[in-house]
Amino acid sequence: METMRLNDVTANDLPWKIKYDASRCTMCGSCVATCSFKAILPKVERRRMVFSEGNFPEPKQRFSAVPVIRQAKSIKNYCRGCGMCEKICPNDAIKPERNPDTRHPIITRCLGGDSIKRGGRKNLEGSTRTLDKIRVGRISQMTDPSLDAQRHTFDLLAPFGRILPPKKLPFHPDQDQQLVTTDLTPPVNWIYPVIIGDMSIGALSWRMWEGVAMATAYLNEECGMPVRMCSGEGGVPVRLLKSKYLKYLILQIASGHFGWNRIVKTMPYMIEDPAGILIKIGQGAKPGDGGLLMAQKVAEHIQAIRGVPKADLLSPPNHQGLYSIEESVQKMFLSFNAAFKFRVPVAIKVAASATSVSVFNNLVRDPYNIVGGFFLDGIDGGTGAAHEVSLDHTGHPIVSKLRDCYLAAVTQGRQGQIPLWAAGGLGKTGDLAADAFKMICLGANGVFTGKLILQMAGCVGNDQGRCNACNTGLCPAGITTQEPQLAHRLDPEKVAQNIVNYYLAMDQEFKKLMAPIGNSSLPVGRADALVATDHAVAERLQIQHVC
Amino acid sequence: MCRIGAIKSLNYIHPSMALQLMQSQQKGHDNSGFAMVMQNLGGIFRQYKKLPTLSMACTDAGIKIAEDILHEIGFLRVMQWAPEVNNQPGLDINAMPNYVFETFDYPRAYRNADQKEKEELLLNTRLKLRAALEPNEEGFAYSFWPDVITLKEIGDPRDIGTYFNLWEPNKRFTAKVITAQCRQNTNYDIVRYAAHPFHLQGYTALANGENTFYLKNKEFQQGLHRGYIGFESDSQCFLYTLHYVHRELGWPLSYYKHVVTPLPFEEIDQREDQKQLLGIRQSLAHLEINGPNTIIGMLPNNTLFTCCDAKKLRPVVIGRDESTVVISSEVCGINEILPNRNWETDIYPNEREVVVIDDKLEVQRWKQ
Numbered sequence: 001m002e003t004m005r006l007n008d009v010t011a012n013d014l015p016w017k018i019k020y021d022a023s024r025c026t027m028c029g030s031c032v033a034t035c036s037f038k039a040i041l042p043k044v045e046r047r048r049m050v051f052s053e054g055n056f057p058e059p060k061q062r063f064s065a066v067p068v069i070r071q072a073k074s075i076k077n078y079c080r081g082c083g084m085c086e087k088i089c090p091n092d093a094i095k096p097e098r099n100p101d102t103r104h105p106i107i108t109r110c111l112g113g114d115s116i117k118r119g120g121r122k123n124l125e126g127s128t129r130t131l132d133k134i135r136v137g138r139i140s141q142m143t144d145p146s147l148d149a150q151r152h153t154f155d156l157l158a159p160f161g162r163i164l165p166p167k168k169l170p171f172h173p174d175q176d177q178q179l180v181t182t183d184l185t186p187p188v189n190w191i192y193p194v195i196i197g198d199m200s201i202g203a204l205s206w207r208m209w210e211g212v213a214m215a216t217a218y219l220n221e222e223c224g225m226p227v228r229m230c231s232g233e234g235g236v237p238v239r240l241l242k243s244k245y246l247k248y249l250i251l252q253i254a255s256g257h258f259g260w261n262r263i264v265k266t267m268p269y270m271i272e273d274p275a276g277i278l279i280k281i282g283q284g285a286k287p288g289d290g291g292l293l294m295a296q297k298v299a300e301h302i303q304a305i306r307g308v309p310k311a312d313l314l315s316p317p318n319h320q321g322l323y324s325i326e327e328s329v330q331k332m333f334l335s336f337n338a339a340f341k342f343r344v345p346v347a348i349k350v351a352a353s354a355t356s357v358s359v360f361n362n363l364v365r366d367p368y369n370i371v372g373g374f375f376l377d378g379i380d381g382g383t384g385a386a387h388e389v390s391l392d393h394t395g396h397p398i399v400s401k402l403r404d405c406y407l408a409a410v411t412q413g414r415q416g417q418i419p420l421w422a423a424g425g426l427g428k429t430g431d432l433a434a435d436a437f438k439m440i441c442l443g444a445n446g447v448f449t450g451k452l453i454l455q456m457a458g459c460v461g462n463d464q465g466r467c468n469a470c471n472t473g474l475c476p477a478g479i480t481t482q483e484p485q486l487a488h489r490l491d492p493e494k495v496a497q498n499i500v501n502y503y504l505a506m507d508q509e510f511k512k513l514m515a516p517i518g519n520s521s522l523p524v525g526r527a528d529a530l531v532a533t534d535h536a537v538a539e540r541l542q543i544q545h546v547c
Numbered sequence: 548m549c550r551i552g553a554i555k556s557l558n559y560i561h562p563s564m565a566l567q568l569m570q571s572q573q574k575g576h577d578n579s580g581f582a583m584v585m586q587n588l589g590g591i592f593r594q595y596k597k598l599p600t601l602s603m604a605c606t607d608a609g610i611k612i613a614e615d616i617l618h619e620i621g622f623l624r625v626m627q628w629a630p631e632v633n634n635q636p637g638l639d640i641n642a643m644p645n646y647v648f649e650t651f652d653y654p655r656a657y658r659n660a661d662q663k664e665k666e667e668l669l670l671n672t673r674l675k676l677r678a679a680l681e682p683n684e685e686g687f688a689y690s691f692w693p694d695v696i697t698l699k700e701i702g703d704p705r706d707i708g709t710y711f712n713l714w715e716p717n718k719r720f721t722a723k724v725i726t727a728q729c730r731q732n733t734n735y736d737i738v739r740y741a742a743h744p745f746h747l748q749g750y751t752a753l754a755n756g757e758n759t760f761y762l763k764n765k766e767f768q769q770g771l772h773r774g775y776i777g778f779e780s781d782s783q784c785f786l787y788t789l790h791y792v793h794r795e796l797g798w799p800l801s802y803y804k805h806v807v808t809p810l811p812f813e814e815i816d817q818r819e820d821q822k823q824l825l826g827i828r829q830s831l832a833h834l835e836i837n838g839p840n841t842i843i844g845m846l847p848n849n850t851l852f853t854c855c856d857a858k859k860l861r862p863v864v865i866g867r868d869e870s871t872v873v874i875s876s877e878v879c880g881i882n883e884i885l886p887n888r889n890w891e892t893d894i895y896p897n898e899r900e901v902v903v904i905d906d907k908l909e910v911q912r913w914k915q
Contacts, residue, residue, distance in 0.1 A: 144757035144838050145860065152858060155811055163829045166771075166796060171823055177799040179823045188829055190812055413770025416832050518759045519837045520857060521809075528762040 009073045009111075013103040015465055016079040016096040018071040024093035027067055031085035031094050036474040036486055039079040040094070043070040069094060075108050082460050082467040082476045098464075105388075116388040117292070119470025119480065121285065121425065121451060121463045122380055124392045129428065130399045130537055131435050137531030137546060140518035149508070149515035156510055156522060157226065158446035160250075160276050161188030161345030161372040163417045168369070186369060187345050189275055192219075192227040193522060194436055194506065196499075197423060197450030198252045198278065198349070200234025201259075202293045202302045202313070203384035203470065205487035208457060208479045211495025213240065216248045218500050225503060228275045230448065233291055233315060235259015235305040238266055247272040252349075253336075254280035255290050256315030258306040267339070276372065277336045277346040281319065284377030284424040286386035287351030287395050290315030294385055296473035299482035325362040333370045347373025352396040352424060360405045364414050373419045375448065376402055380425020382451030384480055385471030398424035399442065403541050406443020406525060415525060419445040427452040428463070432502075433509035442541060443525045454479055456502050457495040549730045549743070549755040549782075550876040551863075553843045554884070555851045555904050557870045559589030559721035562698075566708045568873065568880040569729045573704070578639075579730050581704035582742040584751045585696045585722035587849050591628055592650065592696070598625060599669050600650045602697040603676070604643040604739065605686025612679050613647075613686065620672055621654025630711045630720075640702035640710045643686070648696055670748055670774050677776075687739045690746040696722070699742045704729040724849055728753050741779035745786040748774065748794065749847030752786035755876050756840025756861045760833075764788070767833035771795070785842050788834045793846065800852065802827065803844075804901050804915045807836045808857035843874050851904040859898035865910065866893045872904045 011017050018040055032042055049062045071079060079096050086095035108116050140146045147154075163186075170183035196216060201209045216229040226248075233254035240246060241263060251274045253260055282288065293302075293313040303310060319332070336346045348371060350359060356376060363371045378398025383391065402422040409415040422444040426435040428451075436447040454461075458477045461467035470480035478490030514520065517529045531546040532538035538545035550572040554564055565583055592600060599622075603613060617624075628648045657665055673691040680686035689697035700707045708714045726744045743753035758764065761781035768775040768787045772795060775787040785807070792803045805827050809815075815824045828835075839860030843853045853863050853874050865874050866881035868888040873881045878893065896902050899915040 140757075140759065140838070144759060147858070153811060157812055159829055159832075161829075163832075164826070166791075166830045169796075169826050169830050171796075171798070171826060173797070173799050177801065178820065179798060179802060181822055181826075185822075185826060188825070190825070190828075410766045410770075413767065415767060416829075518757075518839075521835060521837065523760070523763075523837075524832070525763050525766065526760065 009075060009107060011071050011073055012099065012101060013107050014071075014073070014078045015099055015102040015104045016081040017099045018069070018079055018085075019095050019097050020069050021093045022066070022068050024091045025069065026091055026093075028090065030088045030090070031069060034084045034088045034476070036084070036476045036481075036483075037080055037469065037472070038077040039072050040069050040085060041072055043068055075104075075111055078104075080467045080469045081465065082469070084476045117294075117385055117471050118388050118391070118468045119382070119384050119386070120391070120461045120468035121382045121428075122392055122395070123463055123465050123468070125464075129425070130397065131438050132429070133534040133537045134438050134530050134532050134543070136437065136441070136513055136517060136529055137544070138529040139516050144518055146518055147515040147520060149511040152515065152520060154511050154514055154520050156193060156507065157190040158193040158522065159188050159419045160191050160228070160347065161419070162186035162369050163188065163419065164369060165414070165417060184342065186372065187343050188372070189345060190226070191275065191446075192225050193440065193446030194227065194432065194503070195250070195421065195446065195448035196227065196229040196453055197448040198230035198232040198280065199384070199450050199453070200232030200291070200293070201236070201305060202234040202297060202482075203232060203480055205475070205478055205481050205490065206301060207487045207490045207492045208495060211457060211490070211492035212453060212499065213245070213249075214492060214496035215499035217245050218496060219503055220248050223500065223504065225507065227503060230278055233258050233280060234293070234302070235262055237305065238262060241266040242269050242271065244272050246270060246274050249274050250276040250278050252278045252280055254315050255317065255319045256313065258308070258313065258315070261307050262305060273340055273344050277340070277344055278349050278373075278375060279332050279336070279346065280349045282349070282351030282353075282377070283383065284351050284379055284381035284395055284398065285383035286390040287353060288317055289386060289390050290317045292385040292471070294471050294473060297480075297482050302482060325359060337370055345372035346370065347375055347421075349375035349377060352376050352378045352398050352401040354396060356396070356401050357404050357408045360418070361408055364409060364412070364418050369417075371418055373421055374405065375421045375423070376405065378422070378424020380428060381423055382454070383470075398422050398426070399439070400540050402439060402444055403442045407542070410525070415443070416445070421446050421448055423448045423450070430455075433506045433513065437510060437513045438530060441523050441526045441530050443527070445522075445524055453499060456498045457490065549728055550880075551726070551728050551743075551753045551755045551841065551843050552876065552880055553724070553726040553845070553851055553853075553874040555724045555849075555872045555908065557723070557908060559718070559723055560725065560871070561716040561721050562713045562725060562727075563708070563716045564884055565725045565727040566704065566713055567883050568875060569704060569727055571879045571883045572875070572877045573729070577730055578703045578705075579737075580699070580701045580742050581707040581727070581729050582699035582744060583697070583725055583727040584690070584744040584746055584845070585725050586694060586751065586845060587723035588694050588696060589721035589723065590719040591626070592694070595626055595650045596694045598650050598652055599691050599693050600648060600696055601676075601691045602689045602695075603647040603686055604645065604689070604700070605647065605680060606644050609680050609686030610645055610647065613676050613688070616675055616679055617651065617672065621656065622651040622672070624649055625652050626650040632710055633712055634710065638702070638706040638710055640700060640706050642700065642710060646698070646711075666748055674774065674776070692746065692749055695746060695749070695751075697744070697746055699739050701737060701739065724845060724851060726751055726753055726843055726845060736779070738779045740777050743780065743782050745783050747786055747790050750786060750790045750794065751845040752782070752789055752842060754782040754785050754840050754842045755863070756856065757781060757838040758784055758836050758840060759838035760836050763833045764836065784836070785840075785844070789844050791834070800846065800850070800903065801901065801913055804854050804913075806831045806834050807842075808854075808898070808915075809835060810915060841876065849906055852901055853896065854901045855896060855898050857898055864893055864895050865902055866890065867908070867910065870908070872908050872910060874902075
């Protein structure tokens with residue numbers, strides 16, 4: 001028998017415990033084969049059986065070697081609770097169970113001497129979400145009738161691009177009393193108010209990324225919904241850059257500039273303009289921190305797209321060379337505007353922060369009118385990889401900050417001039433239409449979502465610590481991995497189908513929310529349509545308190 | 548619910564006609580008030596068309612406050628008229644002590660000023676009067692503009708008509724355009740300013756319906772112009788947008804419709820002027836209206852028009868004979884005052900139409 005030391009890792013120290021019923025197990029080996037974390041392994045147990053055969057007790061013993069499935073007791077190969085074993089077991093013989101007595105946060109640090117990294121969302125349990133304390137409470141009735149969600153037409157589009165103040169519109173009446181344009185105006189694209197958020201082709205498997213891109217194309221070409229997808233920081237396959245589908249893609253540049261060498265070189269061959277450029281300054285899930293792609297995910301094709309060796313890829317927390325908002329406006333925005341000859345809107349993405357309003361004010365007051373969108377990302381956003389301490393303990397909730405920015409614009413009479421796009425845990429309960437609609441009433445022009453898209457594809461991770469292993473490259477669903485055998489678990493067409501269907505459902509739900517308040521176009525800033533059941537929320541957001 | 552009406556004639560007409568127009572629609576409103584704006588004035592005001600007339604309801608102290616302000620700015624009174632009131636018992640009217648209609652000459656310094664300067668002076672003066680009269684409700688300055696008179700009061704329109712002797716036609720108090728409405732702001736607080744028609748720098752608007760984008764409109768309009776104040780009623784937003792589009796931006800009237808009820812995106816995509824229409828949707832998004840409503844508007848040049856919300860959720864009809872055009876929420880009102888017209892020429896506008904009546908009473912139907 002092995003010696004057991006006090007500080008040895010045991011199953012009881014780990015966040016999940018494998019519950020295994022040897023009597024139901026057929027030894028098919030499926031669970032072991034499917035566990036991408038190698039958190040379970042076959043093992044032979046020595047069993048002792050005491051028995052008596054005669055009429056009187058004559059104990060005898062028999063020893064046998066029994067094959068069983070056991071849990072790995074390691075902080076490297078530990079169970080993440082993904083449940084793939086349970087999913088695949090034909091006999092319900094195995095499943096992970098959450099271990100409330102886990103010592104994982106302590107022993108991992110003690111044994112590793114390194115900070116804990118993971119993917120997913122913030123896992124600290126909060127109280128009820130702010131958005132769940134808000135209802136669409138201003139219902140049109142009688143003299144001001146509700147619309148009919150099924151029969152009336154609705155305009156469900158949001159602007160992406162810089163909106164001029166009315167008096168700066170270069171429109172003048174001609175002799176026929178028709179307005180004619182006498183000068184250039186900034187490019188603005190009207191798009192569906194839910195953008196597929198920025199997830200890079202390194203963070204996602206190529207099959208997942210393909211599925212998302214396919215869904216985007218299908219929604220546009222077959223469903224007539226101008227949904228846009230953001231590339232994330234990590235480049236774009238050249239084939240897509242040169243295709244007509246580029247017009248559905250918002251290209252992101254972040255502080256690592258990953259993939260931009262290829263994008264720039266492909267520009268002469270582009271037959272369509274991209275839908276926009278998004279300059280990522282910060283991310284809600286890990287504000288003040290740059291992107292992180294662990295070496296284990298930097299597969300050969302990722303090296304090619306990004307032009308990098310196989311190594312941990314860390315984007316710096318800042319864009320090098322930008323020391324002020326003015327500089328960011330002048331350098332980056334002008335560069336990108338010029339690169340695409342002022343045909344493509346350029347927007348900025350920042351992490352929600354106590355200082356967001358100052359940043360927004362500076363941008364909205366810029367005299368050049370070139371910032372084409374303010375993407376604000378809150379603490380509940382997801383990420384492929386981050387230090388857990390950042391994920392759980394840094395950041396700022398999105399709801400009040402979005403509202404602050406909108407009201408700052410209202411105070412200056414500049415609402416709508418820089419479209420506001422919000423994210424960070426929206427759709428966390430699976431109900432994105434409701435969350436997005438409430439955010440729009442509070443002042444957002446639209447929202448963007450990433451984690452929920454993964455969940456549509458089959459991601460089993462959640463905010464109670466389940467899976468959250470996007471950083472490992474061992475995604476059991478084949479979504480955030482570059483391992484061919486794992487990526488092939490994912491059917492890109494099924495991914496696309498799920499995303500398309502979710503969008504179709506969401507579109508109907510938007511109408512079911514717009515109709516009762518009697519609006520046929522998006523009620524941006526119509527906070528009077530909302531009521532809050534929580535007094536503090538009502539007061540903070542300046543909406544009606546109800547009880 | 549509101550009922551609204553407007554009469555435009557080649558001849559000078561008396562407000563009794565407006566009262567008759569509205570009286571037959573009384574089941575549709577709640578008899579809580581009466582308000583009208585008269586423009587292109589006849590009778591005793593006819594010879595003062597270039598000079599501003601102050602329309603005000605106030606206390607005795609209010610008169611003093613207003614006259615001091617006007618005197619200080621340098622306005623010189625050239626004409627004063629107060630309606631003879633018939634204060635018989637039992638009338639349902641919440642009357643103010645005084646109703647003042649005074650015409651002024653411009654201050655000496657402004658005699659040679661250009662039109663624009665004069666117009667800004669008139670607005671500034673009215674805003675000043677309003678602010679000074681507001682604290683103790685000493686008075687309500689409704690309009691201060693050449694060739695325009697406004698009367699508003701709380702009570703039963705029939706009794707308000709009796710109180711001001713408006714049922715009996717005469718030639719002293721007439722105009723070629725009269726817009727009228729018979730309801731106070733019963734959705735919210737009863738405030739005299741909340742009754743439409745509203746007037747601002749020669750622009751008048753009144754509406755039957757709701758504006759569910761009121762908050763968006765209001766928040767945006769507050770920063771657009773110093774004259775966009777009050778917001779006691781969601782219908783004021785219609786006036787301010789009209790003023791902004793036509794006067795401040797200098798755009799043709801047809802674009803008012805594109806601002807308040809923009810075309811759906813798929814229709815804009817088919818249009819040659821999509822660049823302009825998208826620009827409007829973008830920059831003037833917060834002036835869009837939603838909810839059911841019909842608007843009647845009047846421009847400084849006496850052009851009268853009407854249009855509806857994008858789903859046509861409120862009624863309006865236009866009837867006419869050789870000398871008069873009438874816009875009304877309900878056809879019964881027109882039947883009352885133009886019984887002999889050819890009703891087959893009545894117009895029931897659709898949701899994408901603006902019906903415009905010019906000074907020759909030519910009726911144009913503009914498709915958005």
